[in-house]
Amino acid sequence: MGNVIEVENLRKEFKAYSSRSGLMGAFRDLFTRNYKIIQAVHDISFTVNQGEMVGYIGENGAGKSTTIKMLTGILTPTAGKVSVNGMNPHKEREAFVRTIGVVFGQRSQLWWDIAVQESFRLLKKVYRVSDSDYKEHMEHVIETLDIGPLLDKPVRKLSLGQRMRCELAAALIHNPPLLFLDEPTIGLDVLVKLKIREFLKEINQKYNTTILLTTHDISDIEALCDRVIMLDEGKIIYDGSLQRLKENWGEGKQIQFTFSQEITSAELHPLTAAWGVKWSRGEQDNSWIAHVPKAHVSEIISCIVNHYEIQDLNLYEISTEEIIRNIYEEGVAHG
Structure with a gap:
């Protein structure tokens, strides 16, 4: 399988205007401006192979959307090389856009006041899709996403979940080999999310569609992606399998203790400091969560039980969300 995306030493810089303070500063800004x-x-450098489903994740401002905009040709890089589907996205724009599908959770590619099917017809012409190809491919898409009843409705009359399913269908009218999804499930209810995830898995298996997904919903990543690329302050801090991320960083357990009386962290910390236990407040009254190494679970439980009366105790694996939060807090990931 060849590389669908090749990125080498990619950089994007923005020039930002910074104003001086005070009246004199404002006056000086009229003549000379300060920029940073x-x-x-x-x-950043990475490659994505044909048929891969990759989660591209990071906190707000990490550079995810900027990367996607460079990969889709919306932004021109300051430096570095980009090749997507064998083309330079911002130099071969017209040919390039026929080979990708893009769904931005915050922006619509459908016309607001006309029926969904009219938008689809317009996009079919834009992408020069033949009647036979459209019928064969889109009948399956419309049925799987369950948007048949929505086709004659104007986009403005659709709920967010309905619109996002139609947006996804619109991005796939020309059956592109590569799909960019930027926060596709933002604000959607659980059932719609599940439907979209199942559909994405299906097109990946049926057409070997490559998918690059940015999202804050870690359950999207867990459901769809074997590989994650983590970005922090514009740099890649992890690129590898989700499984390896869990193995490297998720070696502990979480124990939730519900105490019979109010306990403070000042009482708990000294008891377990030797094992490197971190404590955080639980959601229930008088409950605390201990983040503990796997090897010392039984010792820590017996230590706490010997010192305090316990009403309830639950043991959990550390979630992927918790692992990723810990990585960002510590600032660096294992490769």
Whole structure:
């Protein structure tokens, strides 16, 4: 399988205007302006193979959307090389856009006041899709996403979940080999999310569609992606399998203790400090969560039980969300 995406030392800098303070500063700004350079993406390199489903994750401002905009040709890189489907996205724009599908959770590619099927017809012409190809491919898409009853409704009359399913269908009218999804399930209810996830898995298996997914919903990543690329302050801090991320960083357990009386962290910390236990407040009254190494679970439980009366106790694996939060807090990931 060849590389669908090749990125080498990719950088994007923005020039930001900074104003001086006070009346004199404002006066000086009329004649000379101060600028500072902000690096949104800082010399990143990665490749994505055909048929891969990759989660591209990071906190707000990490550079995810800037990267996606460079990969889709919306933004021109400051430096570095980008090749997507064998083309330079911002130089071969017309040919390039026929080979990708894009869904931005915050923006619509459907016309607001006309029926969904009219938008589909317009996009079919834009992408020069033949009647036979459209019928064969889109009948399956419309049925699987369950949007048949929505086709004659104007987009403005649709709920967010209905619109996002139609957006996804619109991005696939020309059956592109590569699909960019930027927060596709933002604000959607659980059932709609499940439907979209199942559909994405199906097109990946049926057409070997490559998918690059950015999302804050870690359950999307767990459901769809074997591989994750983590971005922090414009740099890649982890690129590898989700499984390896869990193995490297998820070696502990979480124990939730519900005590019979109010306990403070000052009482708990000294008892377990030797094992490197971190404590955080639980959601229930008088409950605390201990983040503990796997090897010392039984010792820590017996230590706490010997010192305090316990009403309830639950043992959990550390969630992927917790692992990723810990990585960002510590600032660096194992490769």
